[in-house]
Amino acid sequence: MGKPLIGARVELASNFRGNYSLLQLSSASTFDFSAAYWDQFSIWISGLNRIPSRSIYSMKLSHARLMIAVAMSCLVTVATLSTAGFNGGGGGNRVGGVSIDPAGVVRTATVDENQELVNLLRNEVGVAQGDLASAADRRMVSLAGLQRAIEQSRQSGGRLPAEIRYLAGLTGIDYVFVDKDNNDIVISGPAEPWTISETGSIVGKESGAAILQLEDLVVALRNVENARQASISCSIESTPEGRKRFMALQNRMRLRPGQNPAVFEAAMKEALGPQVIKLTGIPATSRYACTMVAADYQMKRLAMALVDSPVRELPSYLQMARNGSHAGNRNPRWWMACDYDSLTRNEEGTVWKLTGQGIKTKTEQDVIAEDGSTSSEASDKLAQKWADSMTEHFTDLASKMPIFGELQNLMDLTVVSTLIVQENLEHHAGLDLAVLRDQETLAPQMFEAPQKIAPECSFIKGRSGWVVTASGGVSVDAFPVVHDQKVDAELDGQLVAAKSDAWWWNDAR
Template sequence: MKLSPARVLLAIVAIGLASVTTLSFAGFNGGGGGNRVGGVSIDPAGVVRAATVQENQEFINLLRASVPVAKGDLAQAAETRMISLKGIQAAIETARQGGGRLPADVRFLAGLTSIEYVYVDQQNQDIVIAGPAEPWKIGDDGSIVGTKTGAAVLRLEDLIVALRNVDNSRHGGISVSIEPTAEGRDRLQKLLRRVTLKPGQNPAVIENAMKQAFGPQQVKFNGIPTDSRYAATLVAADYEMKRLAMALEDSPVKELPSYLSMARNARHSSVSNPRWWIECAYDSLTRNEAGTAWKLSGQGVKTLTEDEVVNKSGQLESTGRNDQFAQKWADAMTANYVELAAKKPIFGELQNLMDLTVVATLIAQESLESKSGLQLTVFRDNDLLSPVSYDTPRTISPECSFIRGNAGWVVTASGGVSINPFQLITEQQVDAGLEQVASVGTADAWWWNK
């Protein structure tokens, strides 16, 4: 059997990046390592590889030694926990002046697992965010998750990066994509044209040659510092999505089998390939009439798909059409996202980035600093407070996964993650029943339960 470029599935390796870092104050290090994130190692050249079992265990041990458990009232879950941004800034200043690390409750935003409300507290010159919260623990993959639901906990570091990059994200939003090179696609096509398989022979016999021909795939970012934990999380979610779709890893959710299993024995196009990407997609953003309270509704994440082809110049080009099985898989991922995020926290981490980015954009677009009288100077001062820098992910080696359909062996997949909250902010609606912040903290507390 002669192979054509459209009869082999070359799937991008998916990597689950999960980490806990602290922040660096000017003049001293807050801890954390920038070259290893969860089960993944990134070298100074930007080459990403899976960490060894020993490396991963060493990382988990490091986290256990550096991340204290939640104590006191933080050891209890809350349906709605209020977080004062004014109070967090004061807590950061206190830690800096004391010469110590940021406390875990500050780094993990008092255990918030999502953001549902944003308030302007004019009386106390404050901006308050609120949502469900849990005590935290270290997950099996090194993620920091809630002890009750397993949901990923929000990070101060990601909020800081989101606030500092609102203007950057205006130009095309925040995004990452992992793309094969035109040269790699051309080499793969030439290889497959030369290969003849015997009847019934699996193309896995030429897997190594295919990987070598295809070569490393390129990681491309827009609107976000490429050496940030935020960027690493985007890359991880994109990779892990492909890993699940292409059956490179078993899905932990029964209702979300791989795309390959869904498409088994189906007829596939000889020229087009499925592409998946994850977008920011909330049900609504509403506010009260006074413009001092906002409510964010919906899970915030949606998986989309579209077929693409390689044009004459070797570049990928959208067709405007959807493969029915690729669409079915995308819909299943969206429908089961909450359960998936609880079992694979990297998707919860991505969900949290969506929340934090919407909040950062809302603060900028609605001039909440001016309305509240609170200037978020500490959050924006890189000389005072600097997130730990990671080696930028640049390339990833391909992995192969094979399935035979009615029309032969099936082809390649690509995709990405896109976060563009500006349309959501623009389309916000008034909810006359939305209340202003009902309670406030004390001089000694920057968080409280509603």
């Protein structure tokens, strides 16, 4: 295990007119140094520190520059050999048009913040080259070859190139192949050249569909066993205290004829207080977790008309519910969950096919007691209608709000990761996915952990009460999908062999 160097500063005199210039690492940077490279670096720095200051001033400028360059070269070598890093994909606190501050408060990112992220990503993402610049109905990605490509990138000391980070432009996964002859597992799906959306998501240049990301695959694969113990989920909920205060406020609220209900907005926000975010089965600081929260948050905003729907056929729930009958102690809850048509395999278990949209919006009602506690009951017809409409128009919605496509990709990656572990595909293939599992080799970005949402109100007054807010969630339970597998003998015709000279390739079939 290496020694951490946090906020290290190297001061070298390189201005011979009497001023010092600083060569320093950002105080926010953390590098994991192997012991050997730490010792090398320490020798260089201690050697520099032993030079009297007057000698430094008397050095030729070229000599000083050389020493600086060598020291920094040593530093860069140390920092890059230990871990292959991910760059881009969220800016550390932004994903899918949502910003997370250091206190864990989630809010909508401003236009300027989104543009700042796009500008930051533009140089890092680059443009797809060669065959990657064209879309393919079926692109194959060798996991054995992917691991070799990651290792080669790590040895060269550079950041992971875009084609690795974005899994050769895959926008989904529909097949998994076990290639015993080549000790490989191959995944396949449609693919496109990538670009950056206006909210900083990495999307297909032609369809706008979200691109799969290696970082999410890594997190999904490493957390299959955690998900077995506590399924992967997130929820956004009001606190019992907030619900209790709101129920008391609602009992006191009286609208005079012609009075705008918005006069109560400030009081409602104060009564409800922040909503709490709960995450299970996945690290809260992962891009995976932040993507779930961002998608959940945006779904709630769509339903409650806090943001305009980009899909004409998907109006807000509030638009649907106007003039309806609403009990004041009932609020809708929506959540998105895995929903595949089928997972089929050939008899030998070397070809697996995943079909269906992969995601569905579900609903029920929260019944709020006077003390703020809740119980669940069947959804009302309008809430169910809105859920069904979101499911029906999900593909169109995901192309216009890529965060939903990113969530859909998490579902695919989690099902595939669970399949690999549950069916012991590594053993059958003779492949060890050690590189993808190793935190020291491949360290995901650390995001701010989402914890709460400032109160937002959008409300209507029904005949029987108010609808002010809604709860939401995401459930990524891949185990039932893998468990409900079926045999399809026709899949034998889909067998493929890996190409030894590439870790990805297009299949014309």
